[in-house]
Amino acid sequence: MTVEQTTTRADRAAPAAARQHTLRERNLQLVARAIFDAPVPLSRADVAGATGLTRATVSTLVDALVAARLVAELPPVAAQRAGRPGVPLAPAGRSVVGLGLEVNVDYLGVRVMDLTGAVVAQSVLEGSFHDSDPSEVLGRLGAIARDVVSGVVADGMVVAGAHLALPGLVDARTGRLEVAPNLGWSSLDPVPLLGLDALGRDPLGTDRPDPGGRPQVTVEVANEAKLAALAELAGDVPPSFLYVSGDVGIGAAIVVDRRLFLGERGWTGEIGHVVVDPAGPRCSCGAYGCLEQYAGKEAVLRAAGLAMDASVAALLDALRLDAVGTDAGADADGPRAAIRRAGRALGSALADFVNLVGVDTVVLGGLFTDLLPWLRDDVVAVLSERVLAAPFAELDVRGAGAGDHAALSGGAREVLREVLAHPAAWV
Numbered sequence: 001m002t003v004e005q006t007t008t009r010a011d012r013a014a015p016a017a018a019r020q021h022t023l024r025e026r027n028l029q030l031v032a033r034a035i036f037d038a039p040v041p042l043s044r045a046d047v048a049g050a051t052g053l054t055r056a057t058v059s060t061l062v063d064a065l066v067a068a069r070l071v072a073e074l075p076p077v078a079a080q081r082a083g084r085p086g087v088p089l090a091p092a093g094r095s096v097v098g099l100g101l102e103v104n105v106d107y108l109g110v111r112v113m114d115l116t117g118a119v120v121a122q123s124v125l126e127g128s129f130h131d132s133d134p135s136e137v138l139g140r141l142g143a144i145a146r147d148v149v150s151g152v153v154a155d156g157m158v159v160a161g162a163h164l165a166l167p168g169l170v171d172a173r174t175g176r177l178e179v180a181p182n183l184g185w186s187s188l189d190p191v192p193l194l195g196l197d198a199l200g201r202d203p204l205g206t207d208r209p210d211p212g213g214r215p216q217v218t219v220e221v222a223n224e225a226k227l228a229a230l231a232e233l234a235g236d237v238p239p240s241f242l243y244v245s246g247d248v249g250i251g252a253a254i255v256v257d258r259r260l261f262l263g264e265r266g267w268t269g270e271i272g273h274v275v276v277d278p279a280g281p282r283c284s285c286g287a288y289g290c291l292e293q294y295a296g297k298e299a300v301l302r303a304a305g306l307a308m309d310a311s312v313a314a315l316l317d318a319l320r321l322d323a324v325g326t327d328a329g330a331d332a333d334g335p336r337a338a339i340r341r342a343g344r345a346l347g348s349a350l351a352d353f354v355n356l357v358g359v360d361t362v363v364l365g366g367l368f369t370d371l372l373p374w375l376r377d378d379v380v381a382v383l384s385e386r387v388l389a390a391p392f393a394e395l396d397v398r399g400a401g402a403g404d405h406a407a408l409s410g411g412a413r414e415v416l417r418e419v420l421a422h423p424a425a426w427v
Contacts, residue, residue: 043089064427090116093118099412100409102407104224106309107125109405110141130182139195163412166180166222175191181283191219232363237361242359243363244368246367248292276290277345295343300367300371304334304339347379348386360396
């Protein structure tokens with residue numbers, strides 16, 4: 001039963017304007033979702049068939065979505081039977097865009113994505129931000145964002161909002177960063193430090209007037225691993241999985257039925273600070289033997305005998321050379337020994353999560369995606385040993401598919417998801 005068919009006597013007794021406005025909003029959502037979810041472009045007639053709305057209603061709503069630059073009309077295609085050619089409908093490119101921002105320990109990033117999922121602009125600045133000044137770092141990120149946004153606005157695009165990814169505990173209710181051990185940050189509200197909302201201007205500094213009541217651009221804050229996990233939903237993943245992001249720090253996100261499980265404050269998934277050896281080295285969080293001290297990027301590079309600023313490509317080259325030069329692998333010092341130690345530590349921490357949460361799929365992102373061919377055997381071996389349900393349900397350990405700096409894509413996609421959830425605000 002469609003929205004058009006569900007009016008009740010109480011609805012009919014309500015003021016006409018309120019009823020029509022509510023129905024129009026819901027029908028716009030329905031039509032937009034049908035177009036965006038379709039594996040191939042649909043015509044207006046196809047949308048009517050998929051939604052149950054009348055063709056006249058669909059045509060009116062599609063015209064509104066096209067005028068709002070949320071939907072684009074493609075060149076007509078010949079009808080299979082007599083009649084006018086159908087006009088396929090698709091997400092509009094380079095029109096309304098979402099902005100992903102990120103501060104990580106070794107880079108700052110900005111990425112702009114459009115409704116088709118294409119990256120239309122980005123900027124990534126590498127650096128070292130251990131124990132840094134949040135005002136300085138966030139100010140630099142804000143300056144990069146303003147430069148990127150000025151370019152896309154000049155090209156006629158409209159920024160719908162931004163999500164800022166941080167590697168630490170972010171209160172999902174307030175957007176406040178409570179602690180980011182590897183950055184040395186604690187107890188701060190990061191959004192004002194970006195300098196994107198000065199003097200009451202458009203929050204992205206473009207001086208664009210607010211057209212017709214359209215929502216002002218806002219900056220939301222989230223944990224880096226959680227936004228990276230949401231980026232995976234654009235690919236071929238099961239509806240529920242555990243995502244693990246490997247970098248200097250290690251974060252995780254639990255996805256259940258394609259939604260993040262956040263807990264009360266959004267502080268779930270801090271797998272990097274699961275203790276794998278109480279007698280291990282001291283962690284930046286103050287505890288001893290945390291997973292990050294065995295499988296974090298700097299820990300792996302140090303154990304492999306490489307410089308702390310060495311690239312992932314250099315680590316992979318060292319692993320290949322080590323594989324050629326010795327058969328000892330697990331027992332010898334060097335890159336292979338470092339990776340095997342990291343793999344077993346990661347497997348141990350993952351086993352705890354899988355036993356608690358009960359997911360069948362683990363997606364390894366960030367550094368772990370590149371290292372998966374070297375890590376997999378040890379991770380899977382430990383999971384097989386320690387997961388109680390392992391004999392009864394096969395665990396799928398796979399690499400992430402969202403690409404580099406996935407949190408930037410996840411942040412931008414979240415902005416656009418909100419646009420599609422409320423298309424009436426743009427019509």
